[in-house]
Amino acid sequence: MTFFFEVLIGGLLAGVMYSLVALGFVLIYKASGVFNFAQGAMVFFAALTFVGVQEQFGLSFWPAFAVALGAMVLLGVLTEKIVLRPLVNQPQITLFMVTIGLAFFIEGLAQLVWGTNVYPLNLGIRDEPIEAILENFDMVISRFDLVAALVAGVLVAVLAVFFQVTKIGRALRAVADDHQAALSVGIPLKTIWAIVWSVAGFVALVAGLMWGARNGVQFALTFVALKALPVLILGGFASVLGAVVGGLIIGALEKLAAVYIDPPIRGGIESWFAYVAALLFLLVRPEGLFGERRIDRV
Amino acid sequence: MTRILGEPILSVDNISLAFGGVKALANVSFHVREHEILAIIGPNGAGKSSMLNVINGVYRPQVGEIRFRDRAWKRMVPYEAARLGIARTFQNIALFKGMSVLDNIMTGRNLKMRSGLIRQALYWGPNLREEIEHREKVEHIIDFLQIEHVRKTPVGRLPYGLQKRVELARALAAEPTLLLLDEPMAGMNVEEKQDMSRFVLDVNEEFGTTIVLIEHDMGVVMDISDRVVVLDYGRKIGDGTPDEIRANPEVIAAYLGVAH
Amino acid sequence: MLYREAGQFKSSYAEDQALFPIRQDRYGMLVLLAIAFVGVPLFASDYWLTAILVPFLVFSLAALGLNILTGYAGQLSLGTAAFMAVGAFAAYNFELRVPGLPVLVSFVLAGLVAALVGIAFGLPSLRIRGFYLAVATLAAQFFIPWLLVKVSWFSNYSASGVITTQPIEILGFVFDSPTRKYLLVLAIVCVLALAAKNLVRSSIGRAWMAVRDMDVAAEVIGIRIVRAKLIAFAVSSFYCGIAGALYAYAYLGSVEPDGFNLDLSFRILFMIIIGGVGSILGSFLGAAFITVLPIFLDVLLTDGAHLFNLSLPAGVTSMAQLVVFGGLIIFFLIVEPHGLARLWQIAKEKLRLWPFPH
Numbered sequence: 001m002t003f004f005f006e007v008l009i010g011g012l013l014a015g016v017m018y019s020l021v022a023l024g025f026v027l028i029y030k031a032s033g034v035f036n037f038a039q040g041a042m043v044f045f046a047a048l049t050f051v052g053v054q055e056q057f058g059l060s061f062w063p064a065f066a067v068a069l070g071a072m073v074l075l076g077v078l079t080e081k082i083v084l085r086p087l088v089n090q091p092q093i094t095l096f097m098v099t100i101g102l103a104f105f106i107e108g109l110a111q112l113v114w115g116t117n118v119y120p121l122n123l124g125i126r127d128e129p130i131e132a133i134l135e136n137f138d139m140v141i142s143r144f145d146l147v148a149a150l151v152a153g154v155l156v157a158v159l160a161v162f163f164q165v166t167k168i169g170r171a172l173r174a175v176a177d178d179h180q181a182a183l184s185v186g187i188p189l190k191t192i193w194a195i196v197w198s199v200a201g202f203v204a205l206v207a208g209l210m211w212g213a214r215n216g217v218q219f220a221l222t223f224v225a226l227k228a229l230p231v232l233i234l235g236g237f238a239s240v241l242g243a244v245v246g247g248l249i250i251g252a253l254e255k256l257a258a259v260y261i262d263p264p265i266r267g268g269i270e271s272w273f274a275y276v277a278a279l280l281f282l283l284v285r286p287e288g289l290f291g292e293r294r295i296d297r298v
Numbered sequence: 299m300t301r302i303l304g305e306p307i308l309s310v311d312n313i314s315l316a317f318g319g320v321k322a323l324a325n326v327s328f329h330v331r332e333h334e335i336l337a338i339i340g341p342n343g344a345g346k347s348s349m350l351n352v353i354n355g356v357y358r359p360q361v362g363e364i365r366f367r368d369r370a371w372k373r374m375v376p377y378e379a380a381r382l383g384i385a386r387t388f389q390n391i392a393l394f395k396g397m398s399v400l401d402n403i404m405t406g407r408n409l410k411m412r413s414g415l416i417r418q419a420l421y422w423g424p425n426l427r428e429e430i431e432h433r434e435k436v437e438h439i440i441d442f443l444q445i446e447h448v449r450k451t452p453v454g455r456l457p458y459g460l461q462k463r464v465e466l467a468r469a470l471a472a473e474p475t476l477l478l479l480d481e482p483m484a485g486m487n488v489e490e491k492q493d494m495s496r497f498v499l500d501v502n503e504e505f506g507t508t509i510v511l512i513e514h515d516m517g518v519v520m521d522i523s524d525r526v527v528v529l530d531y532g533r534k535i536g537d538g539t540p541d542e543i544r545a546n547p548e549v550i551a552a553y554l555g556v557a558h
Numbered sequence: 559m560l561y562r563e564a565g566q567f568k569s570s571y572a573e574d575q576a577l578f579p580i581r582q583d584r585y586g587m588l589v590l591l592a593i594a595f596v597g598v599p600l601f602a603s604d605y606w607l608t609a610i611l612v613p614f615l616v617f618s619l620a621a622l623g624l625n626i627l628t629g630y631a632g633q634l635s636l637g638t639a640a641f642m643a644v645g646a647f648a649a650y651n652f653e654l655r656v657p658g659l660p661v662l663v664s665f666v667l668a669g670l671v672a673a674l675v676g677i678a679f680g681l682p683s684l685r686i687r688g689f690y691l692a693v694a695t696l697a698a699q700f701f702i703p704w705l706l707v708k709v710s711w712f713s714n715y716s717a718s719g720v721i722t723t724q725p726i727e728i729l730g731f732v733f734d735s736p737t738r739k740y741l742l743v744l745a746i747v748c749v750l751a752l753a754a755k756n757l758v759r760s761s762i763g764r765a766w767m768a769v770r771d772m773d774v775a776a777e778v779i780g781i782r783i784v785r786a787k788l789i790a791f792a793v794s795s796f797y798c799g800i801a802g803a804l805y806a807y808a809y810l811g812s813v814e815p816d817g818f819n820l821d822l823s824f825r826i827l828f829m830i831i832i833g834g835v836g837s838i839l840g841s842f843l844g845a846a847f848i849t850v851l852p853i854f855l856d857v858l859l860t861d862g863a864h865l866f867n868l869s870l871p872a873g874v875t876s877m878a879q880l881v882v883f884g885g886l887i888i889f890f891l892i893v894e895p896h897g898l899a900r901l902w903q904i905a906k907e908k909l910r911l912w913p914f915p916h
Contacts, residue, residue: 082888083888083892086892090895092688092689093632093634093688096688096692097891098891100827100887101885101888101891102888104880104883104884105880105881105883105888107880109881111873112874112877112881115871226696229693232693233693233694269704271704275693275694275700276701278693278697279682279694282690283685286686286690354778356778377777377780377781385778385779386778394771394776395772396767396771397767397768407761408761408765408779408780408781409780411761413760415762415793418756418761418763419754420753421759421760429575429760429761430572430575433571433575434571
């Protein structure tokens with residue numbers, strides 16, 4: 001039983017890392033109805049920029065963080081201005097496809113600038129079992145996982161407060177509800193979108209640092225986004241809470257499956273397990289855990 | 299004008315429909331007789347469109363029954379409704395934007411086309427004959443509604459009034475016995491309304507189609523309909539000839555408001 | 559002056575519904591076919607045939623398949639490569655396990671197997687739509703190659719699932735040289751392209767477009783949405799399956815499941831975006847563009863580097879490719895969402911009036 005809980009907790013903590021990435025998707029989807037496939041590329045771009053400026057200019061953590069954040073904000077604002085503004089009111093599927101193009105563009109650009117090497121990223125948190133838990137409960141829980149979970153938790157809390165309390169947050173919720181109506185009461189739509197893309201860039205940076213510290217900063221980071229998609233299906237595209245809960249569920253299921261289902265069929269199921277799980281769930285509840293049921297008005 | 303009307307072809311009995319806590323229709327019953335033009339009127343949000351959506355199965359009512367040609371349904375299914383000969387137009391034009399006028403109208407014939415996939419892939423022999431046979435039917439409707447000049451135009455490029463006409467053409471292409479028109483004249487100027495009214499009357503006369511229409515323009519409603527059903531807040535508050543409706547105090551109250 | 563339709567009157571609906579109602583288009587097509595079937599085999603080098611023309615045709619077929627599903631029926635799929643993989647491995651197994659089965663029959667059966675798999679993965683489309691569905695098709699993209707590697711029966715127990723295709727032999731005639739392979743692929747692609755064109759101008763094509771443009775209205779007019787969508791998945795996967803079989807048999811000769819990856823799916827998606835979503839012609843234009851572009855970029859960058867005496871770091875060309883692909887997708891979706899096919903159409907309309915613009 002201890003082993004089961006160890007696996008479960010490990011899975012939940014890993015799931016938080018998925019939530020971290022999924023969060024970026026949700027922010028942009030909520031505000032502009034764009035399903036941003038480039039979120040993974042943004043995670044990669046952010047992490048690569050961070051380690052890139054650290055390597056090249058010998059910057060310490062915070063200056064490098066500031067530079068990377070600046071780059072993400074610039075990227076977000078430019079994306080909004082150049083890519084999405086001309087496509088306002090286009091079908092969602094067009095917007096989705098354009099972000100696939102954007103993903104390719106960002107991935108190529110990041111590597112043209114910083115090269116194709118794998119960079120290690122050290123945040124000073126060791127990926128080793130926490131001794132207190134190991135001694136008292138006989139469970140292996142990684143310190144890194146726990147810290148990552150805390151970071152994600154703080155980030156979600158900050159975002160929640162930001163959206164509930166601040167003026168920008170209120171405007172953003174209005175925009176999410178109805179673009180036209182928001183525009184008509186004088187909410188500067190374009191500014192809001194630019195802000196959202198910047199915030200999504202910030203979230204991508206945090207996710208990039210955590211994932212980069214775990215796996216090294218390399219092209220494979222973009223695949224992290226592919227892991228976040230089932231999370232979104234499960235949680236619903238427009239729900240922050242859904243991103244968190246969905247991440248936890250997928251993380252837990254994936255770890256449990258890896259331990260209990262994988263060995264008998266000789267491995268490799270992590271590439272698709274989350275998708276199939278999410279898909280089966282979709283058949284039962286097409287709008288996701290926290291999504292709203294659509295009513296066709298004709 | 300005296301007209302000979304047939305037996306009731308459609309009747310809805312005690313229909314109630316709610317979305318969550320919002321009641322759209324409460325216990326509504328009425329019937330439509332063969333060859334009749336029935337207008338459903340009522341203020342915005344009275345449940346008129348919901349009623350049409352119940353009749354052809356887009357919405358499923360919680361309570362009630364729909365009878366069409368001696369058969370009863372708890373709820374209709376859109377495909378089934380189409381097969382039974384119920385066609386409709388929509389309040390906000392629901393044409394297939396990426397297709398030409400001709401193709402849009404041809405979709406109305408889909409139900410009647412029989413060629414299998416392989417034959418369609420060959421586009422030769424039986425399939426070609428079928429395509430042409432249906433094209434002829436469609437051209438007849440195009441003639442009837444006077445839209446020959448735009449038949450190859452993508453519908454998105456047409457002005458609003460013509461789009462409404464194409465939508466009517468698409469519905470007619472299915473050769474319906476019952477035609478549901480959801481605000482066919484909304485947003486039109488006087489001449490366009492006159493044209494459309496004439497088309498509606500012609501359809502009724504020439505094809506014998508039974509018509510249920512929703513309309514806000516009282517002049518038009520009183521002119522062309524045989525009978526009027528009035529809805530208010532999801533309830534039926536009136537049902538009768540145009541003259542009876544004009545004199546109905548509850549209808550007048552709903553439209554003009556009453557002093558309390 | 560040359561491209562005039564004045565004076566060409568149509569006197570029957572059959573003439574009006576012909577494939578190329580305008581005489582010049584008919585002749586143009588005949589000339590093109592003559593070049594493709596006679597000119598190219600006579601004059602093209604082996605490099606052109608094997609490295610450009612055959613992959614171009616194979617990708618055209620895959621793009622055609624995806625275009626049927628995405629462009630006509632409006633169901634976005636990111637799993638094209640997976641359905642190609644099904645086709646390739648199915649053909650291989652039919653040839654392997656049924657001795658004496660004609661190759662063309664194997665190809666058709668492979669297409670049918672792919673169609674069945676397509677229907678299975680299309681089932682979620684009955685309940686979900688838009689990018690929810692796109693994400694669902696990713697399940698196919700990840701699951702199918704995994705399964706093909708995992709169950710080594712599919713690859714006749716070879717290491718990491720690599721299959722080497724059997725020689726293509728039809729009625730004793732062996733398609734072994736680049737020219738012969740090219741002609742075989744060309745013939746298959748022509749037949750299937752014609753069939754696709756016929757489908758999209760028949761009732762099923764109208765049903766697809768109706769479902770794409772407005773599903774509620776389609777249902778109300780009597781189109782069975784479930785049926786239309788599943789047929790779209792089936793036909794699309796059939797095309798992709800045959801494309802996959804040709805990819806293995808006529809282009810690469812040996813393939814592994816991991817070669818049919820998400821990147822390949824994206825590449826085919828890019829073909830239809832650039833070529834023209836919802837256009838048969840566009841599938842070809844897009845395939846040509848995406849096949850030739852990397853070669854062109856490569857030449858450009860290497861020559862450019864030589865010119866300025868620069869040594870390019872490794873990987874720059876592939877990075878530049880990503881940037882250019884991504885940039886082009888963004889550009890086309892913003893500026894010309896109907897792709898090269900629409901540009902061609904506009905050019906033709908201009909030409910109709912030339913040289914008198916009024």
